[in-house]
Amino acid sequence: MFSAQANRRSPWPTREQRAEEREAKRDAVLRTAARLFKERGFSAASLDEVAACLNVTKPVIYRHFASKDQILLECVSMGLEQILEAAADAKTIPGTASDRLLALMKRYAVIMTEDPGMCVVRTGDHELSEPSRKEFRRLKRKIDRVIRSLIEEGVEDGSIAPCDVKLTGFAITGALNWIAKWYTPNGAQSAGQVADSMASLLQGLLARRP
Amino acid sequence: MFSAQANRRSPWPTREQRAEEREAKRDAVLRTAARLFKERGFSAASLDEVAACLNVTKPVIYRHFASKDQILLECVSMGLEQILEAAADAKTIPGTASDRLLALMKRYAVIMTEDPGMCVVRTGDHELSEPSRKEFRRLKRKIDRVIRSLIEEGVEDGSIAPCDVKLTGFAITGALNWIAKWYTPNGAQSAGQVADSMASLLQGLLARRP
Numbered sequence: 001m002f003s004a005q006a007n008r009r010s011p012w013p014t015r016e017q018r019a020e021e022r023e024a025k026r027d028a029v030l031r032t033a034a035r036l037f038k039e040r041g042f043s044a045a046s047l048d049e050v051a052a053c054l055n056v057t058k059p060v061i062y063r064h065f066a067s068k069d070q071i072l073l074e075c076v077s078m079g080l081e082q083i084l085e086a087a088a089d090a091k092t093i094p095g096t097a098s099d100r101l102l103a104l105m106k107r108y109a110v111i112m113t114e115d116p117g118m119c120v121v122r123t124g125d126h127e128l129s130e131p132s133r134k135e136f137r138r139l140k141r142k143i144d145r146v147i148r149s150l151i152e153e154g155v156e157d158g159s160i161a162p163c164d165v166k167l168t169g170f171a172i173t174g175a176l177n178w179i180a181k182w183y184t185p186n187g188a189q190s191a192g193q194v195a196d197s198m199a200s201l202l203q204g205l206l207a208r209r210p
Numbered sequence: 211m212f213s214a215q216a217n218r219r220s221p222w223p224t225r226e227q228r229a230e231e232r233e234a235k236r237d238a239v240l241r242t243a244a245r246l247f248k249e250r251g252f253s254a255a256s257l258d259e260v261a262a263c264l265n266v267t268k269p270v271i272y273r274h275f276a277s278k279d280q281i282l283l284e285c286v287s288m289g290l291e292q293i294l295e296a297a298a299d300a301k302t303i304p305g306t307a308s309d310r311l312l313a314l315m316k317r318y319a320v321i322m323t324e325d326p327g328m329c330v331v332r333t334g335d336h337e338l339s340e341p342s343r344k345e346f347r348r349l350k351r352k353i354d355r356v357i358r359s360l361i362e363e364g365v366e367d368g369s370i371a372p373c374d375v376k377l378t379g380f381a382i383t384g385a386l387n388w389i390a391k392w393y394t395p396n397g398a399q400s401a402g403q404v405a406d407s408m409a410s411l412l413q414g415l416l417a418r419r420p
Contacts, residue, residue, distance in 0.1 A: 171412065179384070
């Protein structure tokens with residue numbers, strides 16, 4: 001009790017405050033970098049610009065990240081982790097596997113309208129170093145597997161028509177990923193509306209047909 | 211008669227032969243470049259490598275193309291023109307608009323398994339110069355319009371269920387374009403089989419549902 005009060009009054013941040021601040025700084029660098037990579041492409045965007053957007057200089061960025069490659073990897077990982085998180089949440093939804101897949105597709109579509117998601121789709125494998133590329137591919141494969149397993153579950157519980165699971169999975173991720181290529185926030189529909197419509201439309205790929 | 215025979219015997223090529231040879235050389239450069247751009251990405255692939263693959267040196271390439279940017283633009287244009295050609299052919303098919311769209315989707319999917327088509331999908335707008343980027347976008351918009359007009363025709367002739375035409379078009383092109391990202395010729399299915407299955411699957415997006 002005494003020590004907590006002392007900490008609250010001290011002009012020096014606590015260990016927790018320092019960690020939080022550090023996290024906030026890393027996060028700001030990643031979000032700014034994701035936006036610039038998206039706008040100009042990875043090679044054209046410079047860390048000097050990222051730094052300038054945050055009112056600091058490049059050496060400050062290097063206190064948090066070893067290289068531009070590491071920043072790109074963390075940007076795309078942020079987008080991919082968001083999808084994996086959406087998948088984990090979707091798995092807890094009661095009902096059929098088709099319901100769970102629909103929920104995942106909606107969240108996935110929204111992620112594709114945001115900077116980290118756009119970065120995922122706009123980043124070519126060759127833009128990353130060899131070890132980063134491996135990690136990028138590992139995360140993408142993980143997402144492919146999650147989608148395929150939901151389709152398989154749906155075929156088992158009868159909520160999805162028997163199909164070529166791999167191909168259907170690729171059709172779904174292709175249509176969802178492509179949102180990152182065409183979506184602009186200036187359109188008539190909000191990101192949420194686009195996401196809901198796209199997810200419902202893609203259910204047509206799964207529906208039992210005569 | 212006499213002059214034709216003389217030409218046939220002359221060791222010098224005719225004007226037509228020279229034009230053909232020139233075309234064959236341009237084509238070889240573009241196909242080699244498309245393959246290398248696809249394999250390593252545009253910035254990593256060098257024109258020296260393209261030249262070496264063709265047993266010549268870079269200055270020979272520059273006799274046919276002004277710049278690496280022009281070569282990339284012509285590579286992606288080759289892929290996009292193939293799709294527009296497929297669309298023009300599809301338009302002549304009798305039957306419903308849904309039949310025509312199915313035929314186009316099959317050809318489109320095959321194009322996505324080949325180097326120029328893969329180049330289209332793997333090339334980011336920012337990798338091209340400003341004027342080339344404009345041309346790249348113009349061709350892509352033309353394809354979007356062709357697909358949308360086929361969907362609209364289908365809604366009119368009753369072969370396609372009423373839908374959000376723009377969104378449905380993007381779902382189709384997204385799923386088709388994504389083939390260029392995942393397809394490898396080492397898979398169990400041939401390009402033609404993948405294309406046929408994907409096109410049939412995507413019909414699910416267009417089907418009249420209860």
